Amino acid sequence: MSLLPEPRPILEMRGISKSFPGVKALRHVDLSVYAGEVHALMGENGAGKSTLMKVLAGAFRADPGGEIRIGGNPVRIDDPLAAKRHGIAIIYQELALAPNLTVAENIYLGRELSRSGVADRRGMIDGARSVLDRLGAPFAPDSLVAGLSIAERQMVEIARALHAESKILVMDEPTTALSSRETDALFALIRRLRADGLAIVYISHRMAEVYELADRVSVLRDGGCVGSLTRDEILPDVIVRMMVGRDLSSFYKKEHGSGVHNEPILRVTGLGDGRRVQACSFTLHAGEVLGLAGLVGAGRTELARLIYGADVKSSGTIELAGRTVRIASPEQAIEAGLVYLTEDRKGLGLFLDMPVAANINLGVIGRDARFGGLLDRARGWQRAVEAIQTLGIRVASPAVEVGSLSGGNQQKVMLSRLLETRPKVLILDEPTRGVDIGAKSEIYRIIDELAKAGVGILVISSELPEIVGIADRVIVMREGRLVGEVSGGAITQESVIALAVGEGARA
Amino acid sequence: MTEKGALMANTEPTGVVPLRRTRLKGWMRTVGMLPVLVILCILIQAGTLYFNGEGRFLSAQNLSIVLQQAAINTVLGAGMTFVILTGGIDLSVGSILAAAAMTSVTASLDYGSLGIPVALLTGLLFGLLNGVLIAFVRLPPFIVTLGSMTAVRGIARLWGNDTTVFNPELPFAGISSGSVPIVPGYVELPGLAAIALVVIGLSWFILRRTVLGVRIYAVGGNPDAARLSGIKVWVVLLFVYAASGLLAGLGGAMSAARLYAANGLQLGQSYELDAIAAVILGGTSFVGGIGSIWGTLIGALIIAVLSNGLILLGVSDIWQLIVKGLVIIGAVALDRYRLRGSART
Incomplete structure (x- = not known):
């Protein structure tokens, strides 16, 4: 369903690379998005979708060599404010609203109206109402965000983006927390925004949604762009093959x-x-x-x-x-x-300020203890030395704090704590x-x-x-x-x- | 912020960490504020030499007074160290001390030396109450102990009908007036100071040589990880608040022994702040997980030396307050500075 002749894309990302030390998260990714289209971005977990969008949002700075053009003009997006200035709005999975404030206050957050320093509540509520009416929102601008459902909060985020006159709207898995009715309503809204000429980048894992909504699909894999499909080329098995293929x-x-x-x-x-x-x-x-x-x-x-x-x-x-x-x-x-190794090593797994030896022994110090509570320090040390050897943990001594180890070694320390319990x-x-x-x-x-x-x-x-x-x-x-x-x-x-x-x- | 997180996840060195740096850091942490204490002593001695013509600070008699003055705060500070190591706070120790002194002196009128166990039991009871509310009802420690600080203060006043209770023949006054010979005939340790040292020794043993001690550090270092690794977090929390209460009760007995009396209104006022200051001065992190009992001992000594020295130098009590406050803020600044180098972000 391509419109001939093709108009100029509103957003062009060309040759975007992003390296973190030791990892190349994005390599020479190209992405073109047109006004008035829903452009789906797909890929496995870790394929680079979020990194790419964070570059666009100004949260990450891309490696030199790439280029971002908005409406044909090259732009620099070095921080989130610059992204906003160029009309880019991103709605993350974790919504970024202040629940203790009203809808209107959230929409105007950071750009509050004021008359000689006094907040102009009336003006903000009126301004918010006009945007909410346009979206067909079922809640009032002076209601508290804390009282809204997830779907309604999403609508507030969209309203905020529209109010800031954003031209490019990025939505990261917006339906994850929605019921099917709410999803339908969201899709209707997205279609209306598309008709109004917004460019929408839609990140999703769900084939059915992409199939229903997208005008074009771009697939990322291992930090590279595998290809883009137009509406009539979108077939589930084609996309799956593109996402995996290695x-x-x-x-x-x-x-x-x-x-x-x-x-x-x-x-x-x-x-x-x-x-x-x-x-x-x-x-x-x-x-x-x-x-x-x-x-x-x-x-x-x-x-x-x-x-x-x-x-x-x-x-x-x-x-x-x-x-x-x-x-x-x-x-x-x-x-x-039965033991469980958490996915959140630093938050839920390790005691970063404690030595490797203590981290390894923590699960068994109770079993090893003498007289019902005295540490068996020799035993603990020996366990630590053996675990370091068998799992190949690279550390100078069991007395080193675990927080100073590399990710892989920390992971092995955490694993060895579980294994000690047999x-x-x-x-x-x-x-x-x-x-x-x-x-x-x-x-x-x-x-x-x-x-x-x-x-x-x-x-x-x-x-x-x-x-x-x-x-x-x-x-x-x-x-x-x-x-x-x-x-x-x-x-x-x-x-x-x-x-x-x-x-x-x-x- | 997100950028920093992602970068850090990837910038970790894969090589082996130099052991020397780790050792140096550990050593600096252990020694902590000891140099500050030494410098403070030298400065005060020099000050008294200059202003009074004789070095009155470093005399056996004056040092004995300093130790005596530091003793009760050291005992409270030991309890507070347990609590702060778990990331908590106990604001109620001053009030508990007053209540325990009241019950202790009252009991001593009829039952003699039983006044000591009565004081300990009083402290333990209130400490356990704090612990239950924090460990089981899951209320924030600050709020629980703020409440018990107020309520227990009321109970302490209620106990003696808001009067001072005396016992001129207090049978256990010897723990204060007596002393323990260290080098017979030459060096003696005042009774209260000896008690404080025993408490410090016991606390060190619990923290460094028992399973419970490791778990206290673990709960303070990462409470979620502690729960996931099978630690009964409630046992740890109950223990630390009970221990803090028990030691506040001991402080009550010590205070009663010194004064032969107790007063529910004045006794122990703002002692909790001195105890917290001692712990923080000792380098224990306010967020928990890092710290040592030796640091608390040094912190309590710094506070006692500072008070004593300022008096010797003839500084008015108003200025003493100002100086003490500034020292505490300086110490917390130091705490922040230390944490910056460690793995915690």
Whole structure:
């Protein structure tokens, strides 16, 4: 449905690269967006979508050599204010509103109207009302944002963008927290904005939405632009192939025999928390590496935390090695032989100010203690020295603070804390996130050896090649539910992502 | 902000951290404010030499007074160290001290030396109450102990009908008036100072040699990670507030022994602030997880030396307040400066 002759794009990004030390997050990405179109941006987690949009928003500064043009004129976007000045508005997944202020105050935030220093409330409410009317918003400009639903808050963000006379609107996964009715309303609104001539960049994982809404799709993979499709070329399987298309399988280690036919070690039945996780049932066998795939926000971490007792369950049972166990807290889980490696190493995992030795021993100091509470320091030191050796942690001494180690070494310290408790079941949440290539392959080796030793391992990962490379069987989660399973030779990136985005019932 | 986060995730060195730097940092942390204390002593000694013609500060008699004066604050500071290491605060120790002194002196009138356990029990009771409200009801420590500071002060006044209770024959006055010979015939440690040292020693043992101690640091360093790694956070919180209360009770007994009396209105007023100041001066981080009991001892000594020295130099009590306040602010500035170099962001 291209309009001939093509008008000039309102936004052109050319040859945008962004390197972080050790990582090339974007390489020579081109993106052209026209006024009056919805341009979908797709790609796996970590493909570079967010980085690209952060460059556009002025949150990241791109490497020299690239160029951004707005309406044909080259511009420099060095900070968020510059982005705003050039008419770019970004609506992030985590909405950036002040809940304690009114809708009007939020719309005028940073640009408050005033008469000789006194806030002009009347004027702001009137100004906000005209924008809200244009959007057909069902709430008043003087209502508090705290009382609005997520969908309504999104509308406030859109109103703020319109009010600032933005020409380019970027929406990052706007439907994640919306009901289907709210989604329909949002789509209607987006279509109206498109008709008004706005350029809309729409980041989404959901094939159905992209199919319904997008005029064009650009696909990113590994920080590079794979290609753009126009409306009539958009086909789900084409996009999936573009998103995946690579082979890294030799990098992974899988020497343990498939544990699929061993006896079950963990059986989860009907587990749910009433919100983010619904009636999940699966079985993990001894010596098996079971992958848990799904998109970000599908509820994988929430499911793991429920099993581990970190959050409150509303339904479901857990059986460990054939016995039903009550796990209401992490201590009980550890006691039962089930441990969980968090995805948030610094926030939820490590004690950064404490030495490596203390971090490794924290889970077992109670068991090792003499006279019911005295530290066995020699034992702890020995454990630390051995763990450093077996896991190949690069550190000068166990007395070094863990906060000063690299990501990969921190990850191994965290892992060794779990392994010291001799678990029967290991849940690993993004075990290689923020870890360099070398440490990655070492972590795969450790996983492989644990499986050989008969530990049941559940691996949550957003990196498809990783899941495909190390898992004996993969279960896939979407919107809080387990929606499918693939095993053996049927595990491919295509089959897993198809289940994760909900295209096709069974691969 | 996001940029910084993402950059930091990727700029971590992959190499091995030089051990020497780590050692140096640890050493600086341990030594902490000791040089400040030494310099302060020298300055005051020089000052008294200059203004009074004789160095009155560094005499056995005066140093013994300084230790005696530092003792109660050291004991309260030890309890406060436990609490602040978990990232909490206990504002109620001054009031608890007053209440414990009241119950202690009253009990001593009828039951003699049982006054000491009565003081300890009083302190423990109020400390446990704080702990329960913080660990189970999950109220913020500042608010809980602000409330108990006020309420317990009221209870202390209520106990003696808002009068001063005396016991001129207080049976356990010896813990204050007596002394412990260190080098018999030459050096003696005042009784209260000896108690304070024992408390410091015990606290060090708990913090550095027991499982509980490691868990206190862990809870203060990262409460979420502590819970996820299977630590019973409530046990730790209950312990630290109970310990702080118990030590405030001990402080009450010490104070009663010194005065042969207790007064619910005046006793222990603003002691919590001196205890917090001692902990912070000692280099313990206000957000928890970093610090040592030795630092608290040095912090309490700095405060006592400062008060004593300013009196010797003839500085008015008004100026003493101003100087003390500035020293506390300076110390917190130092705390910030230290934290900047560590892994915490």
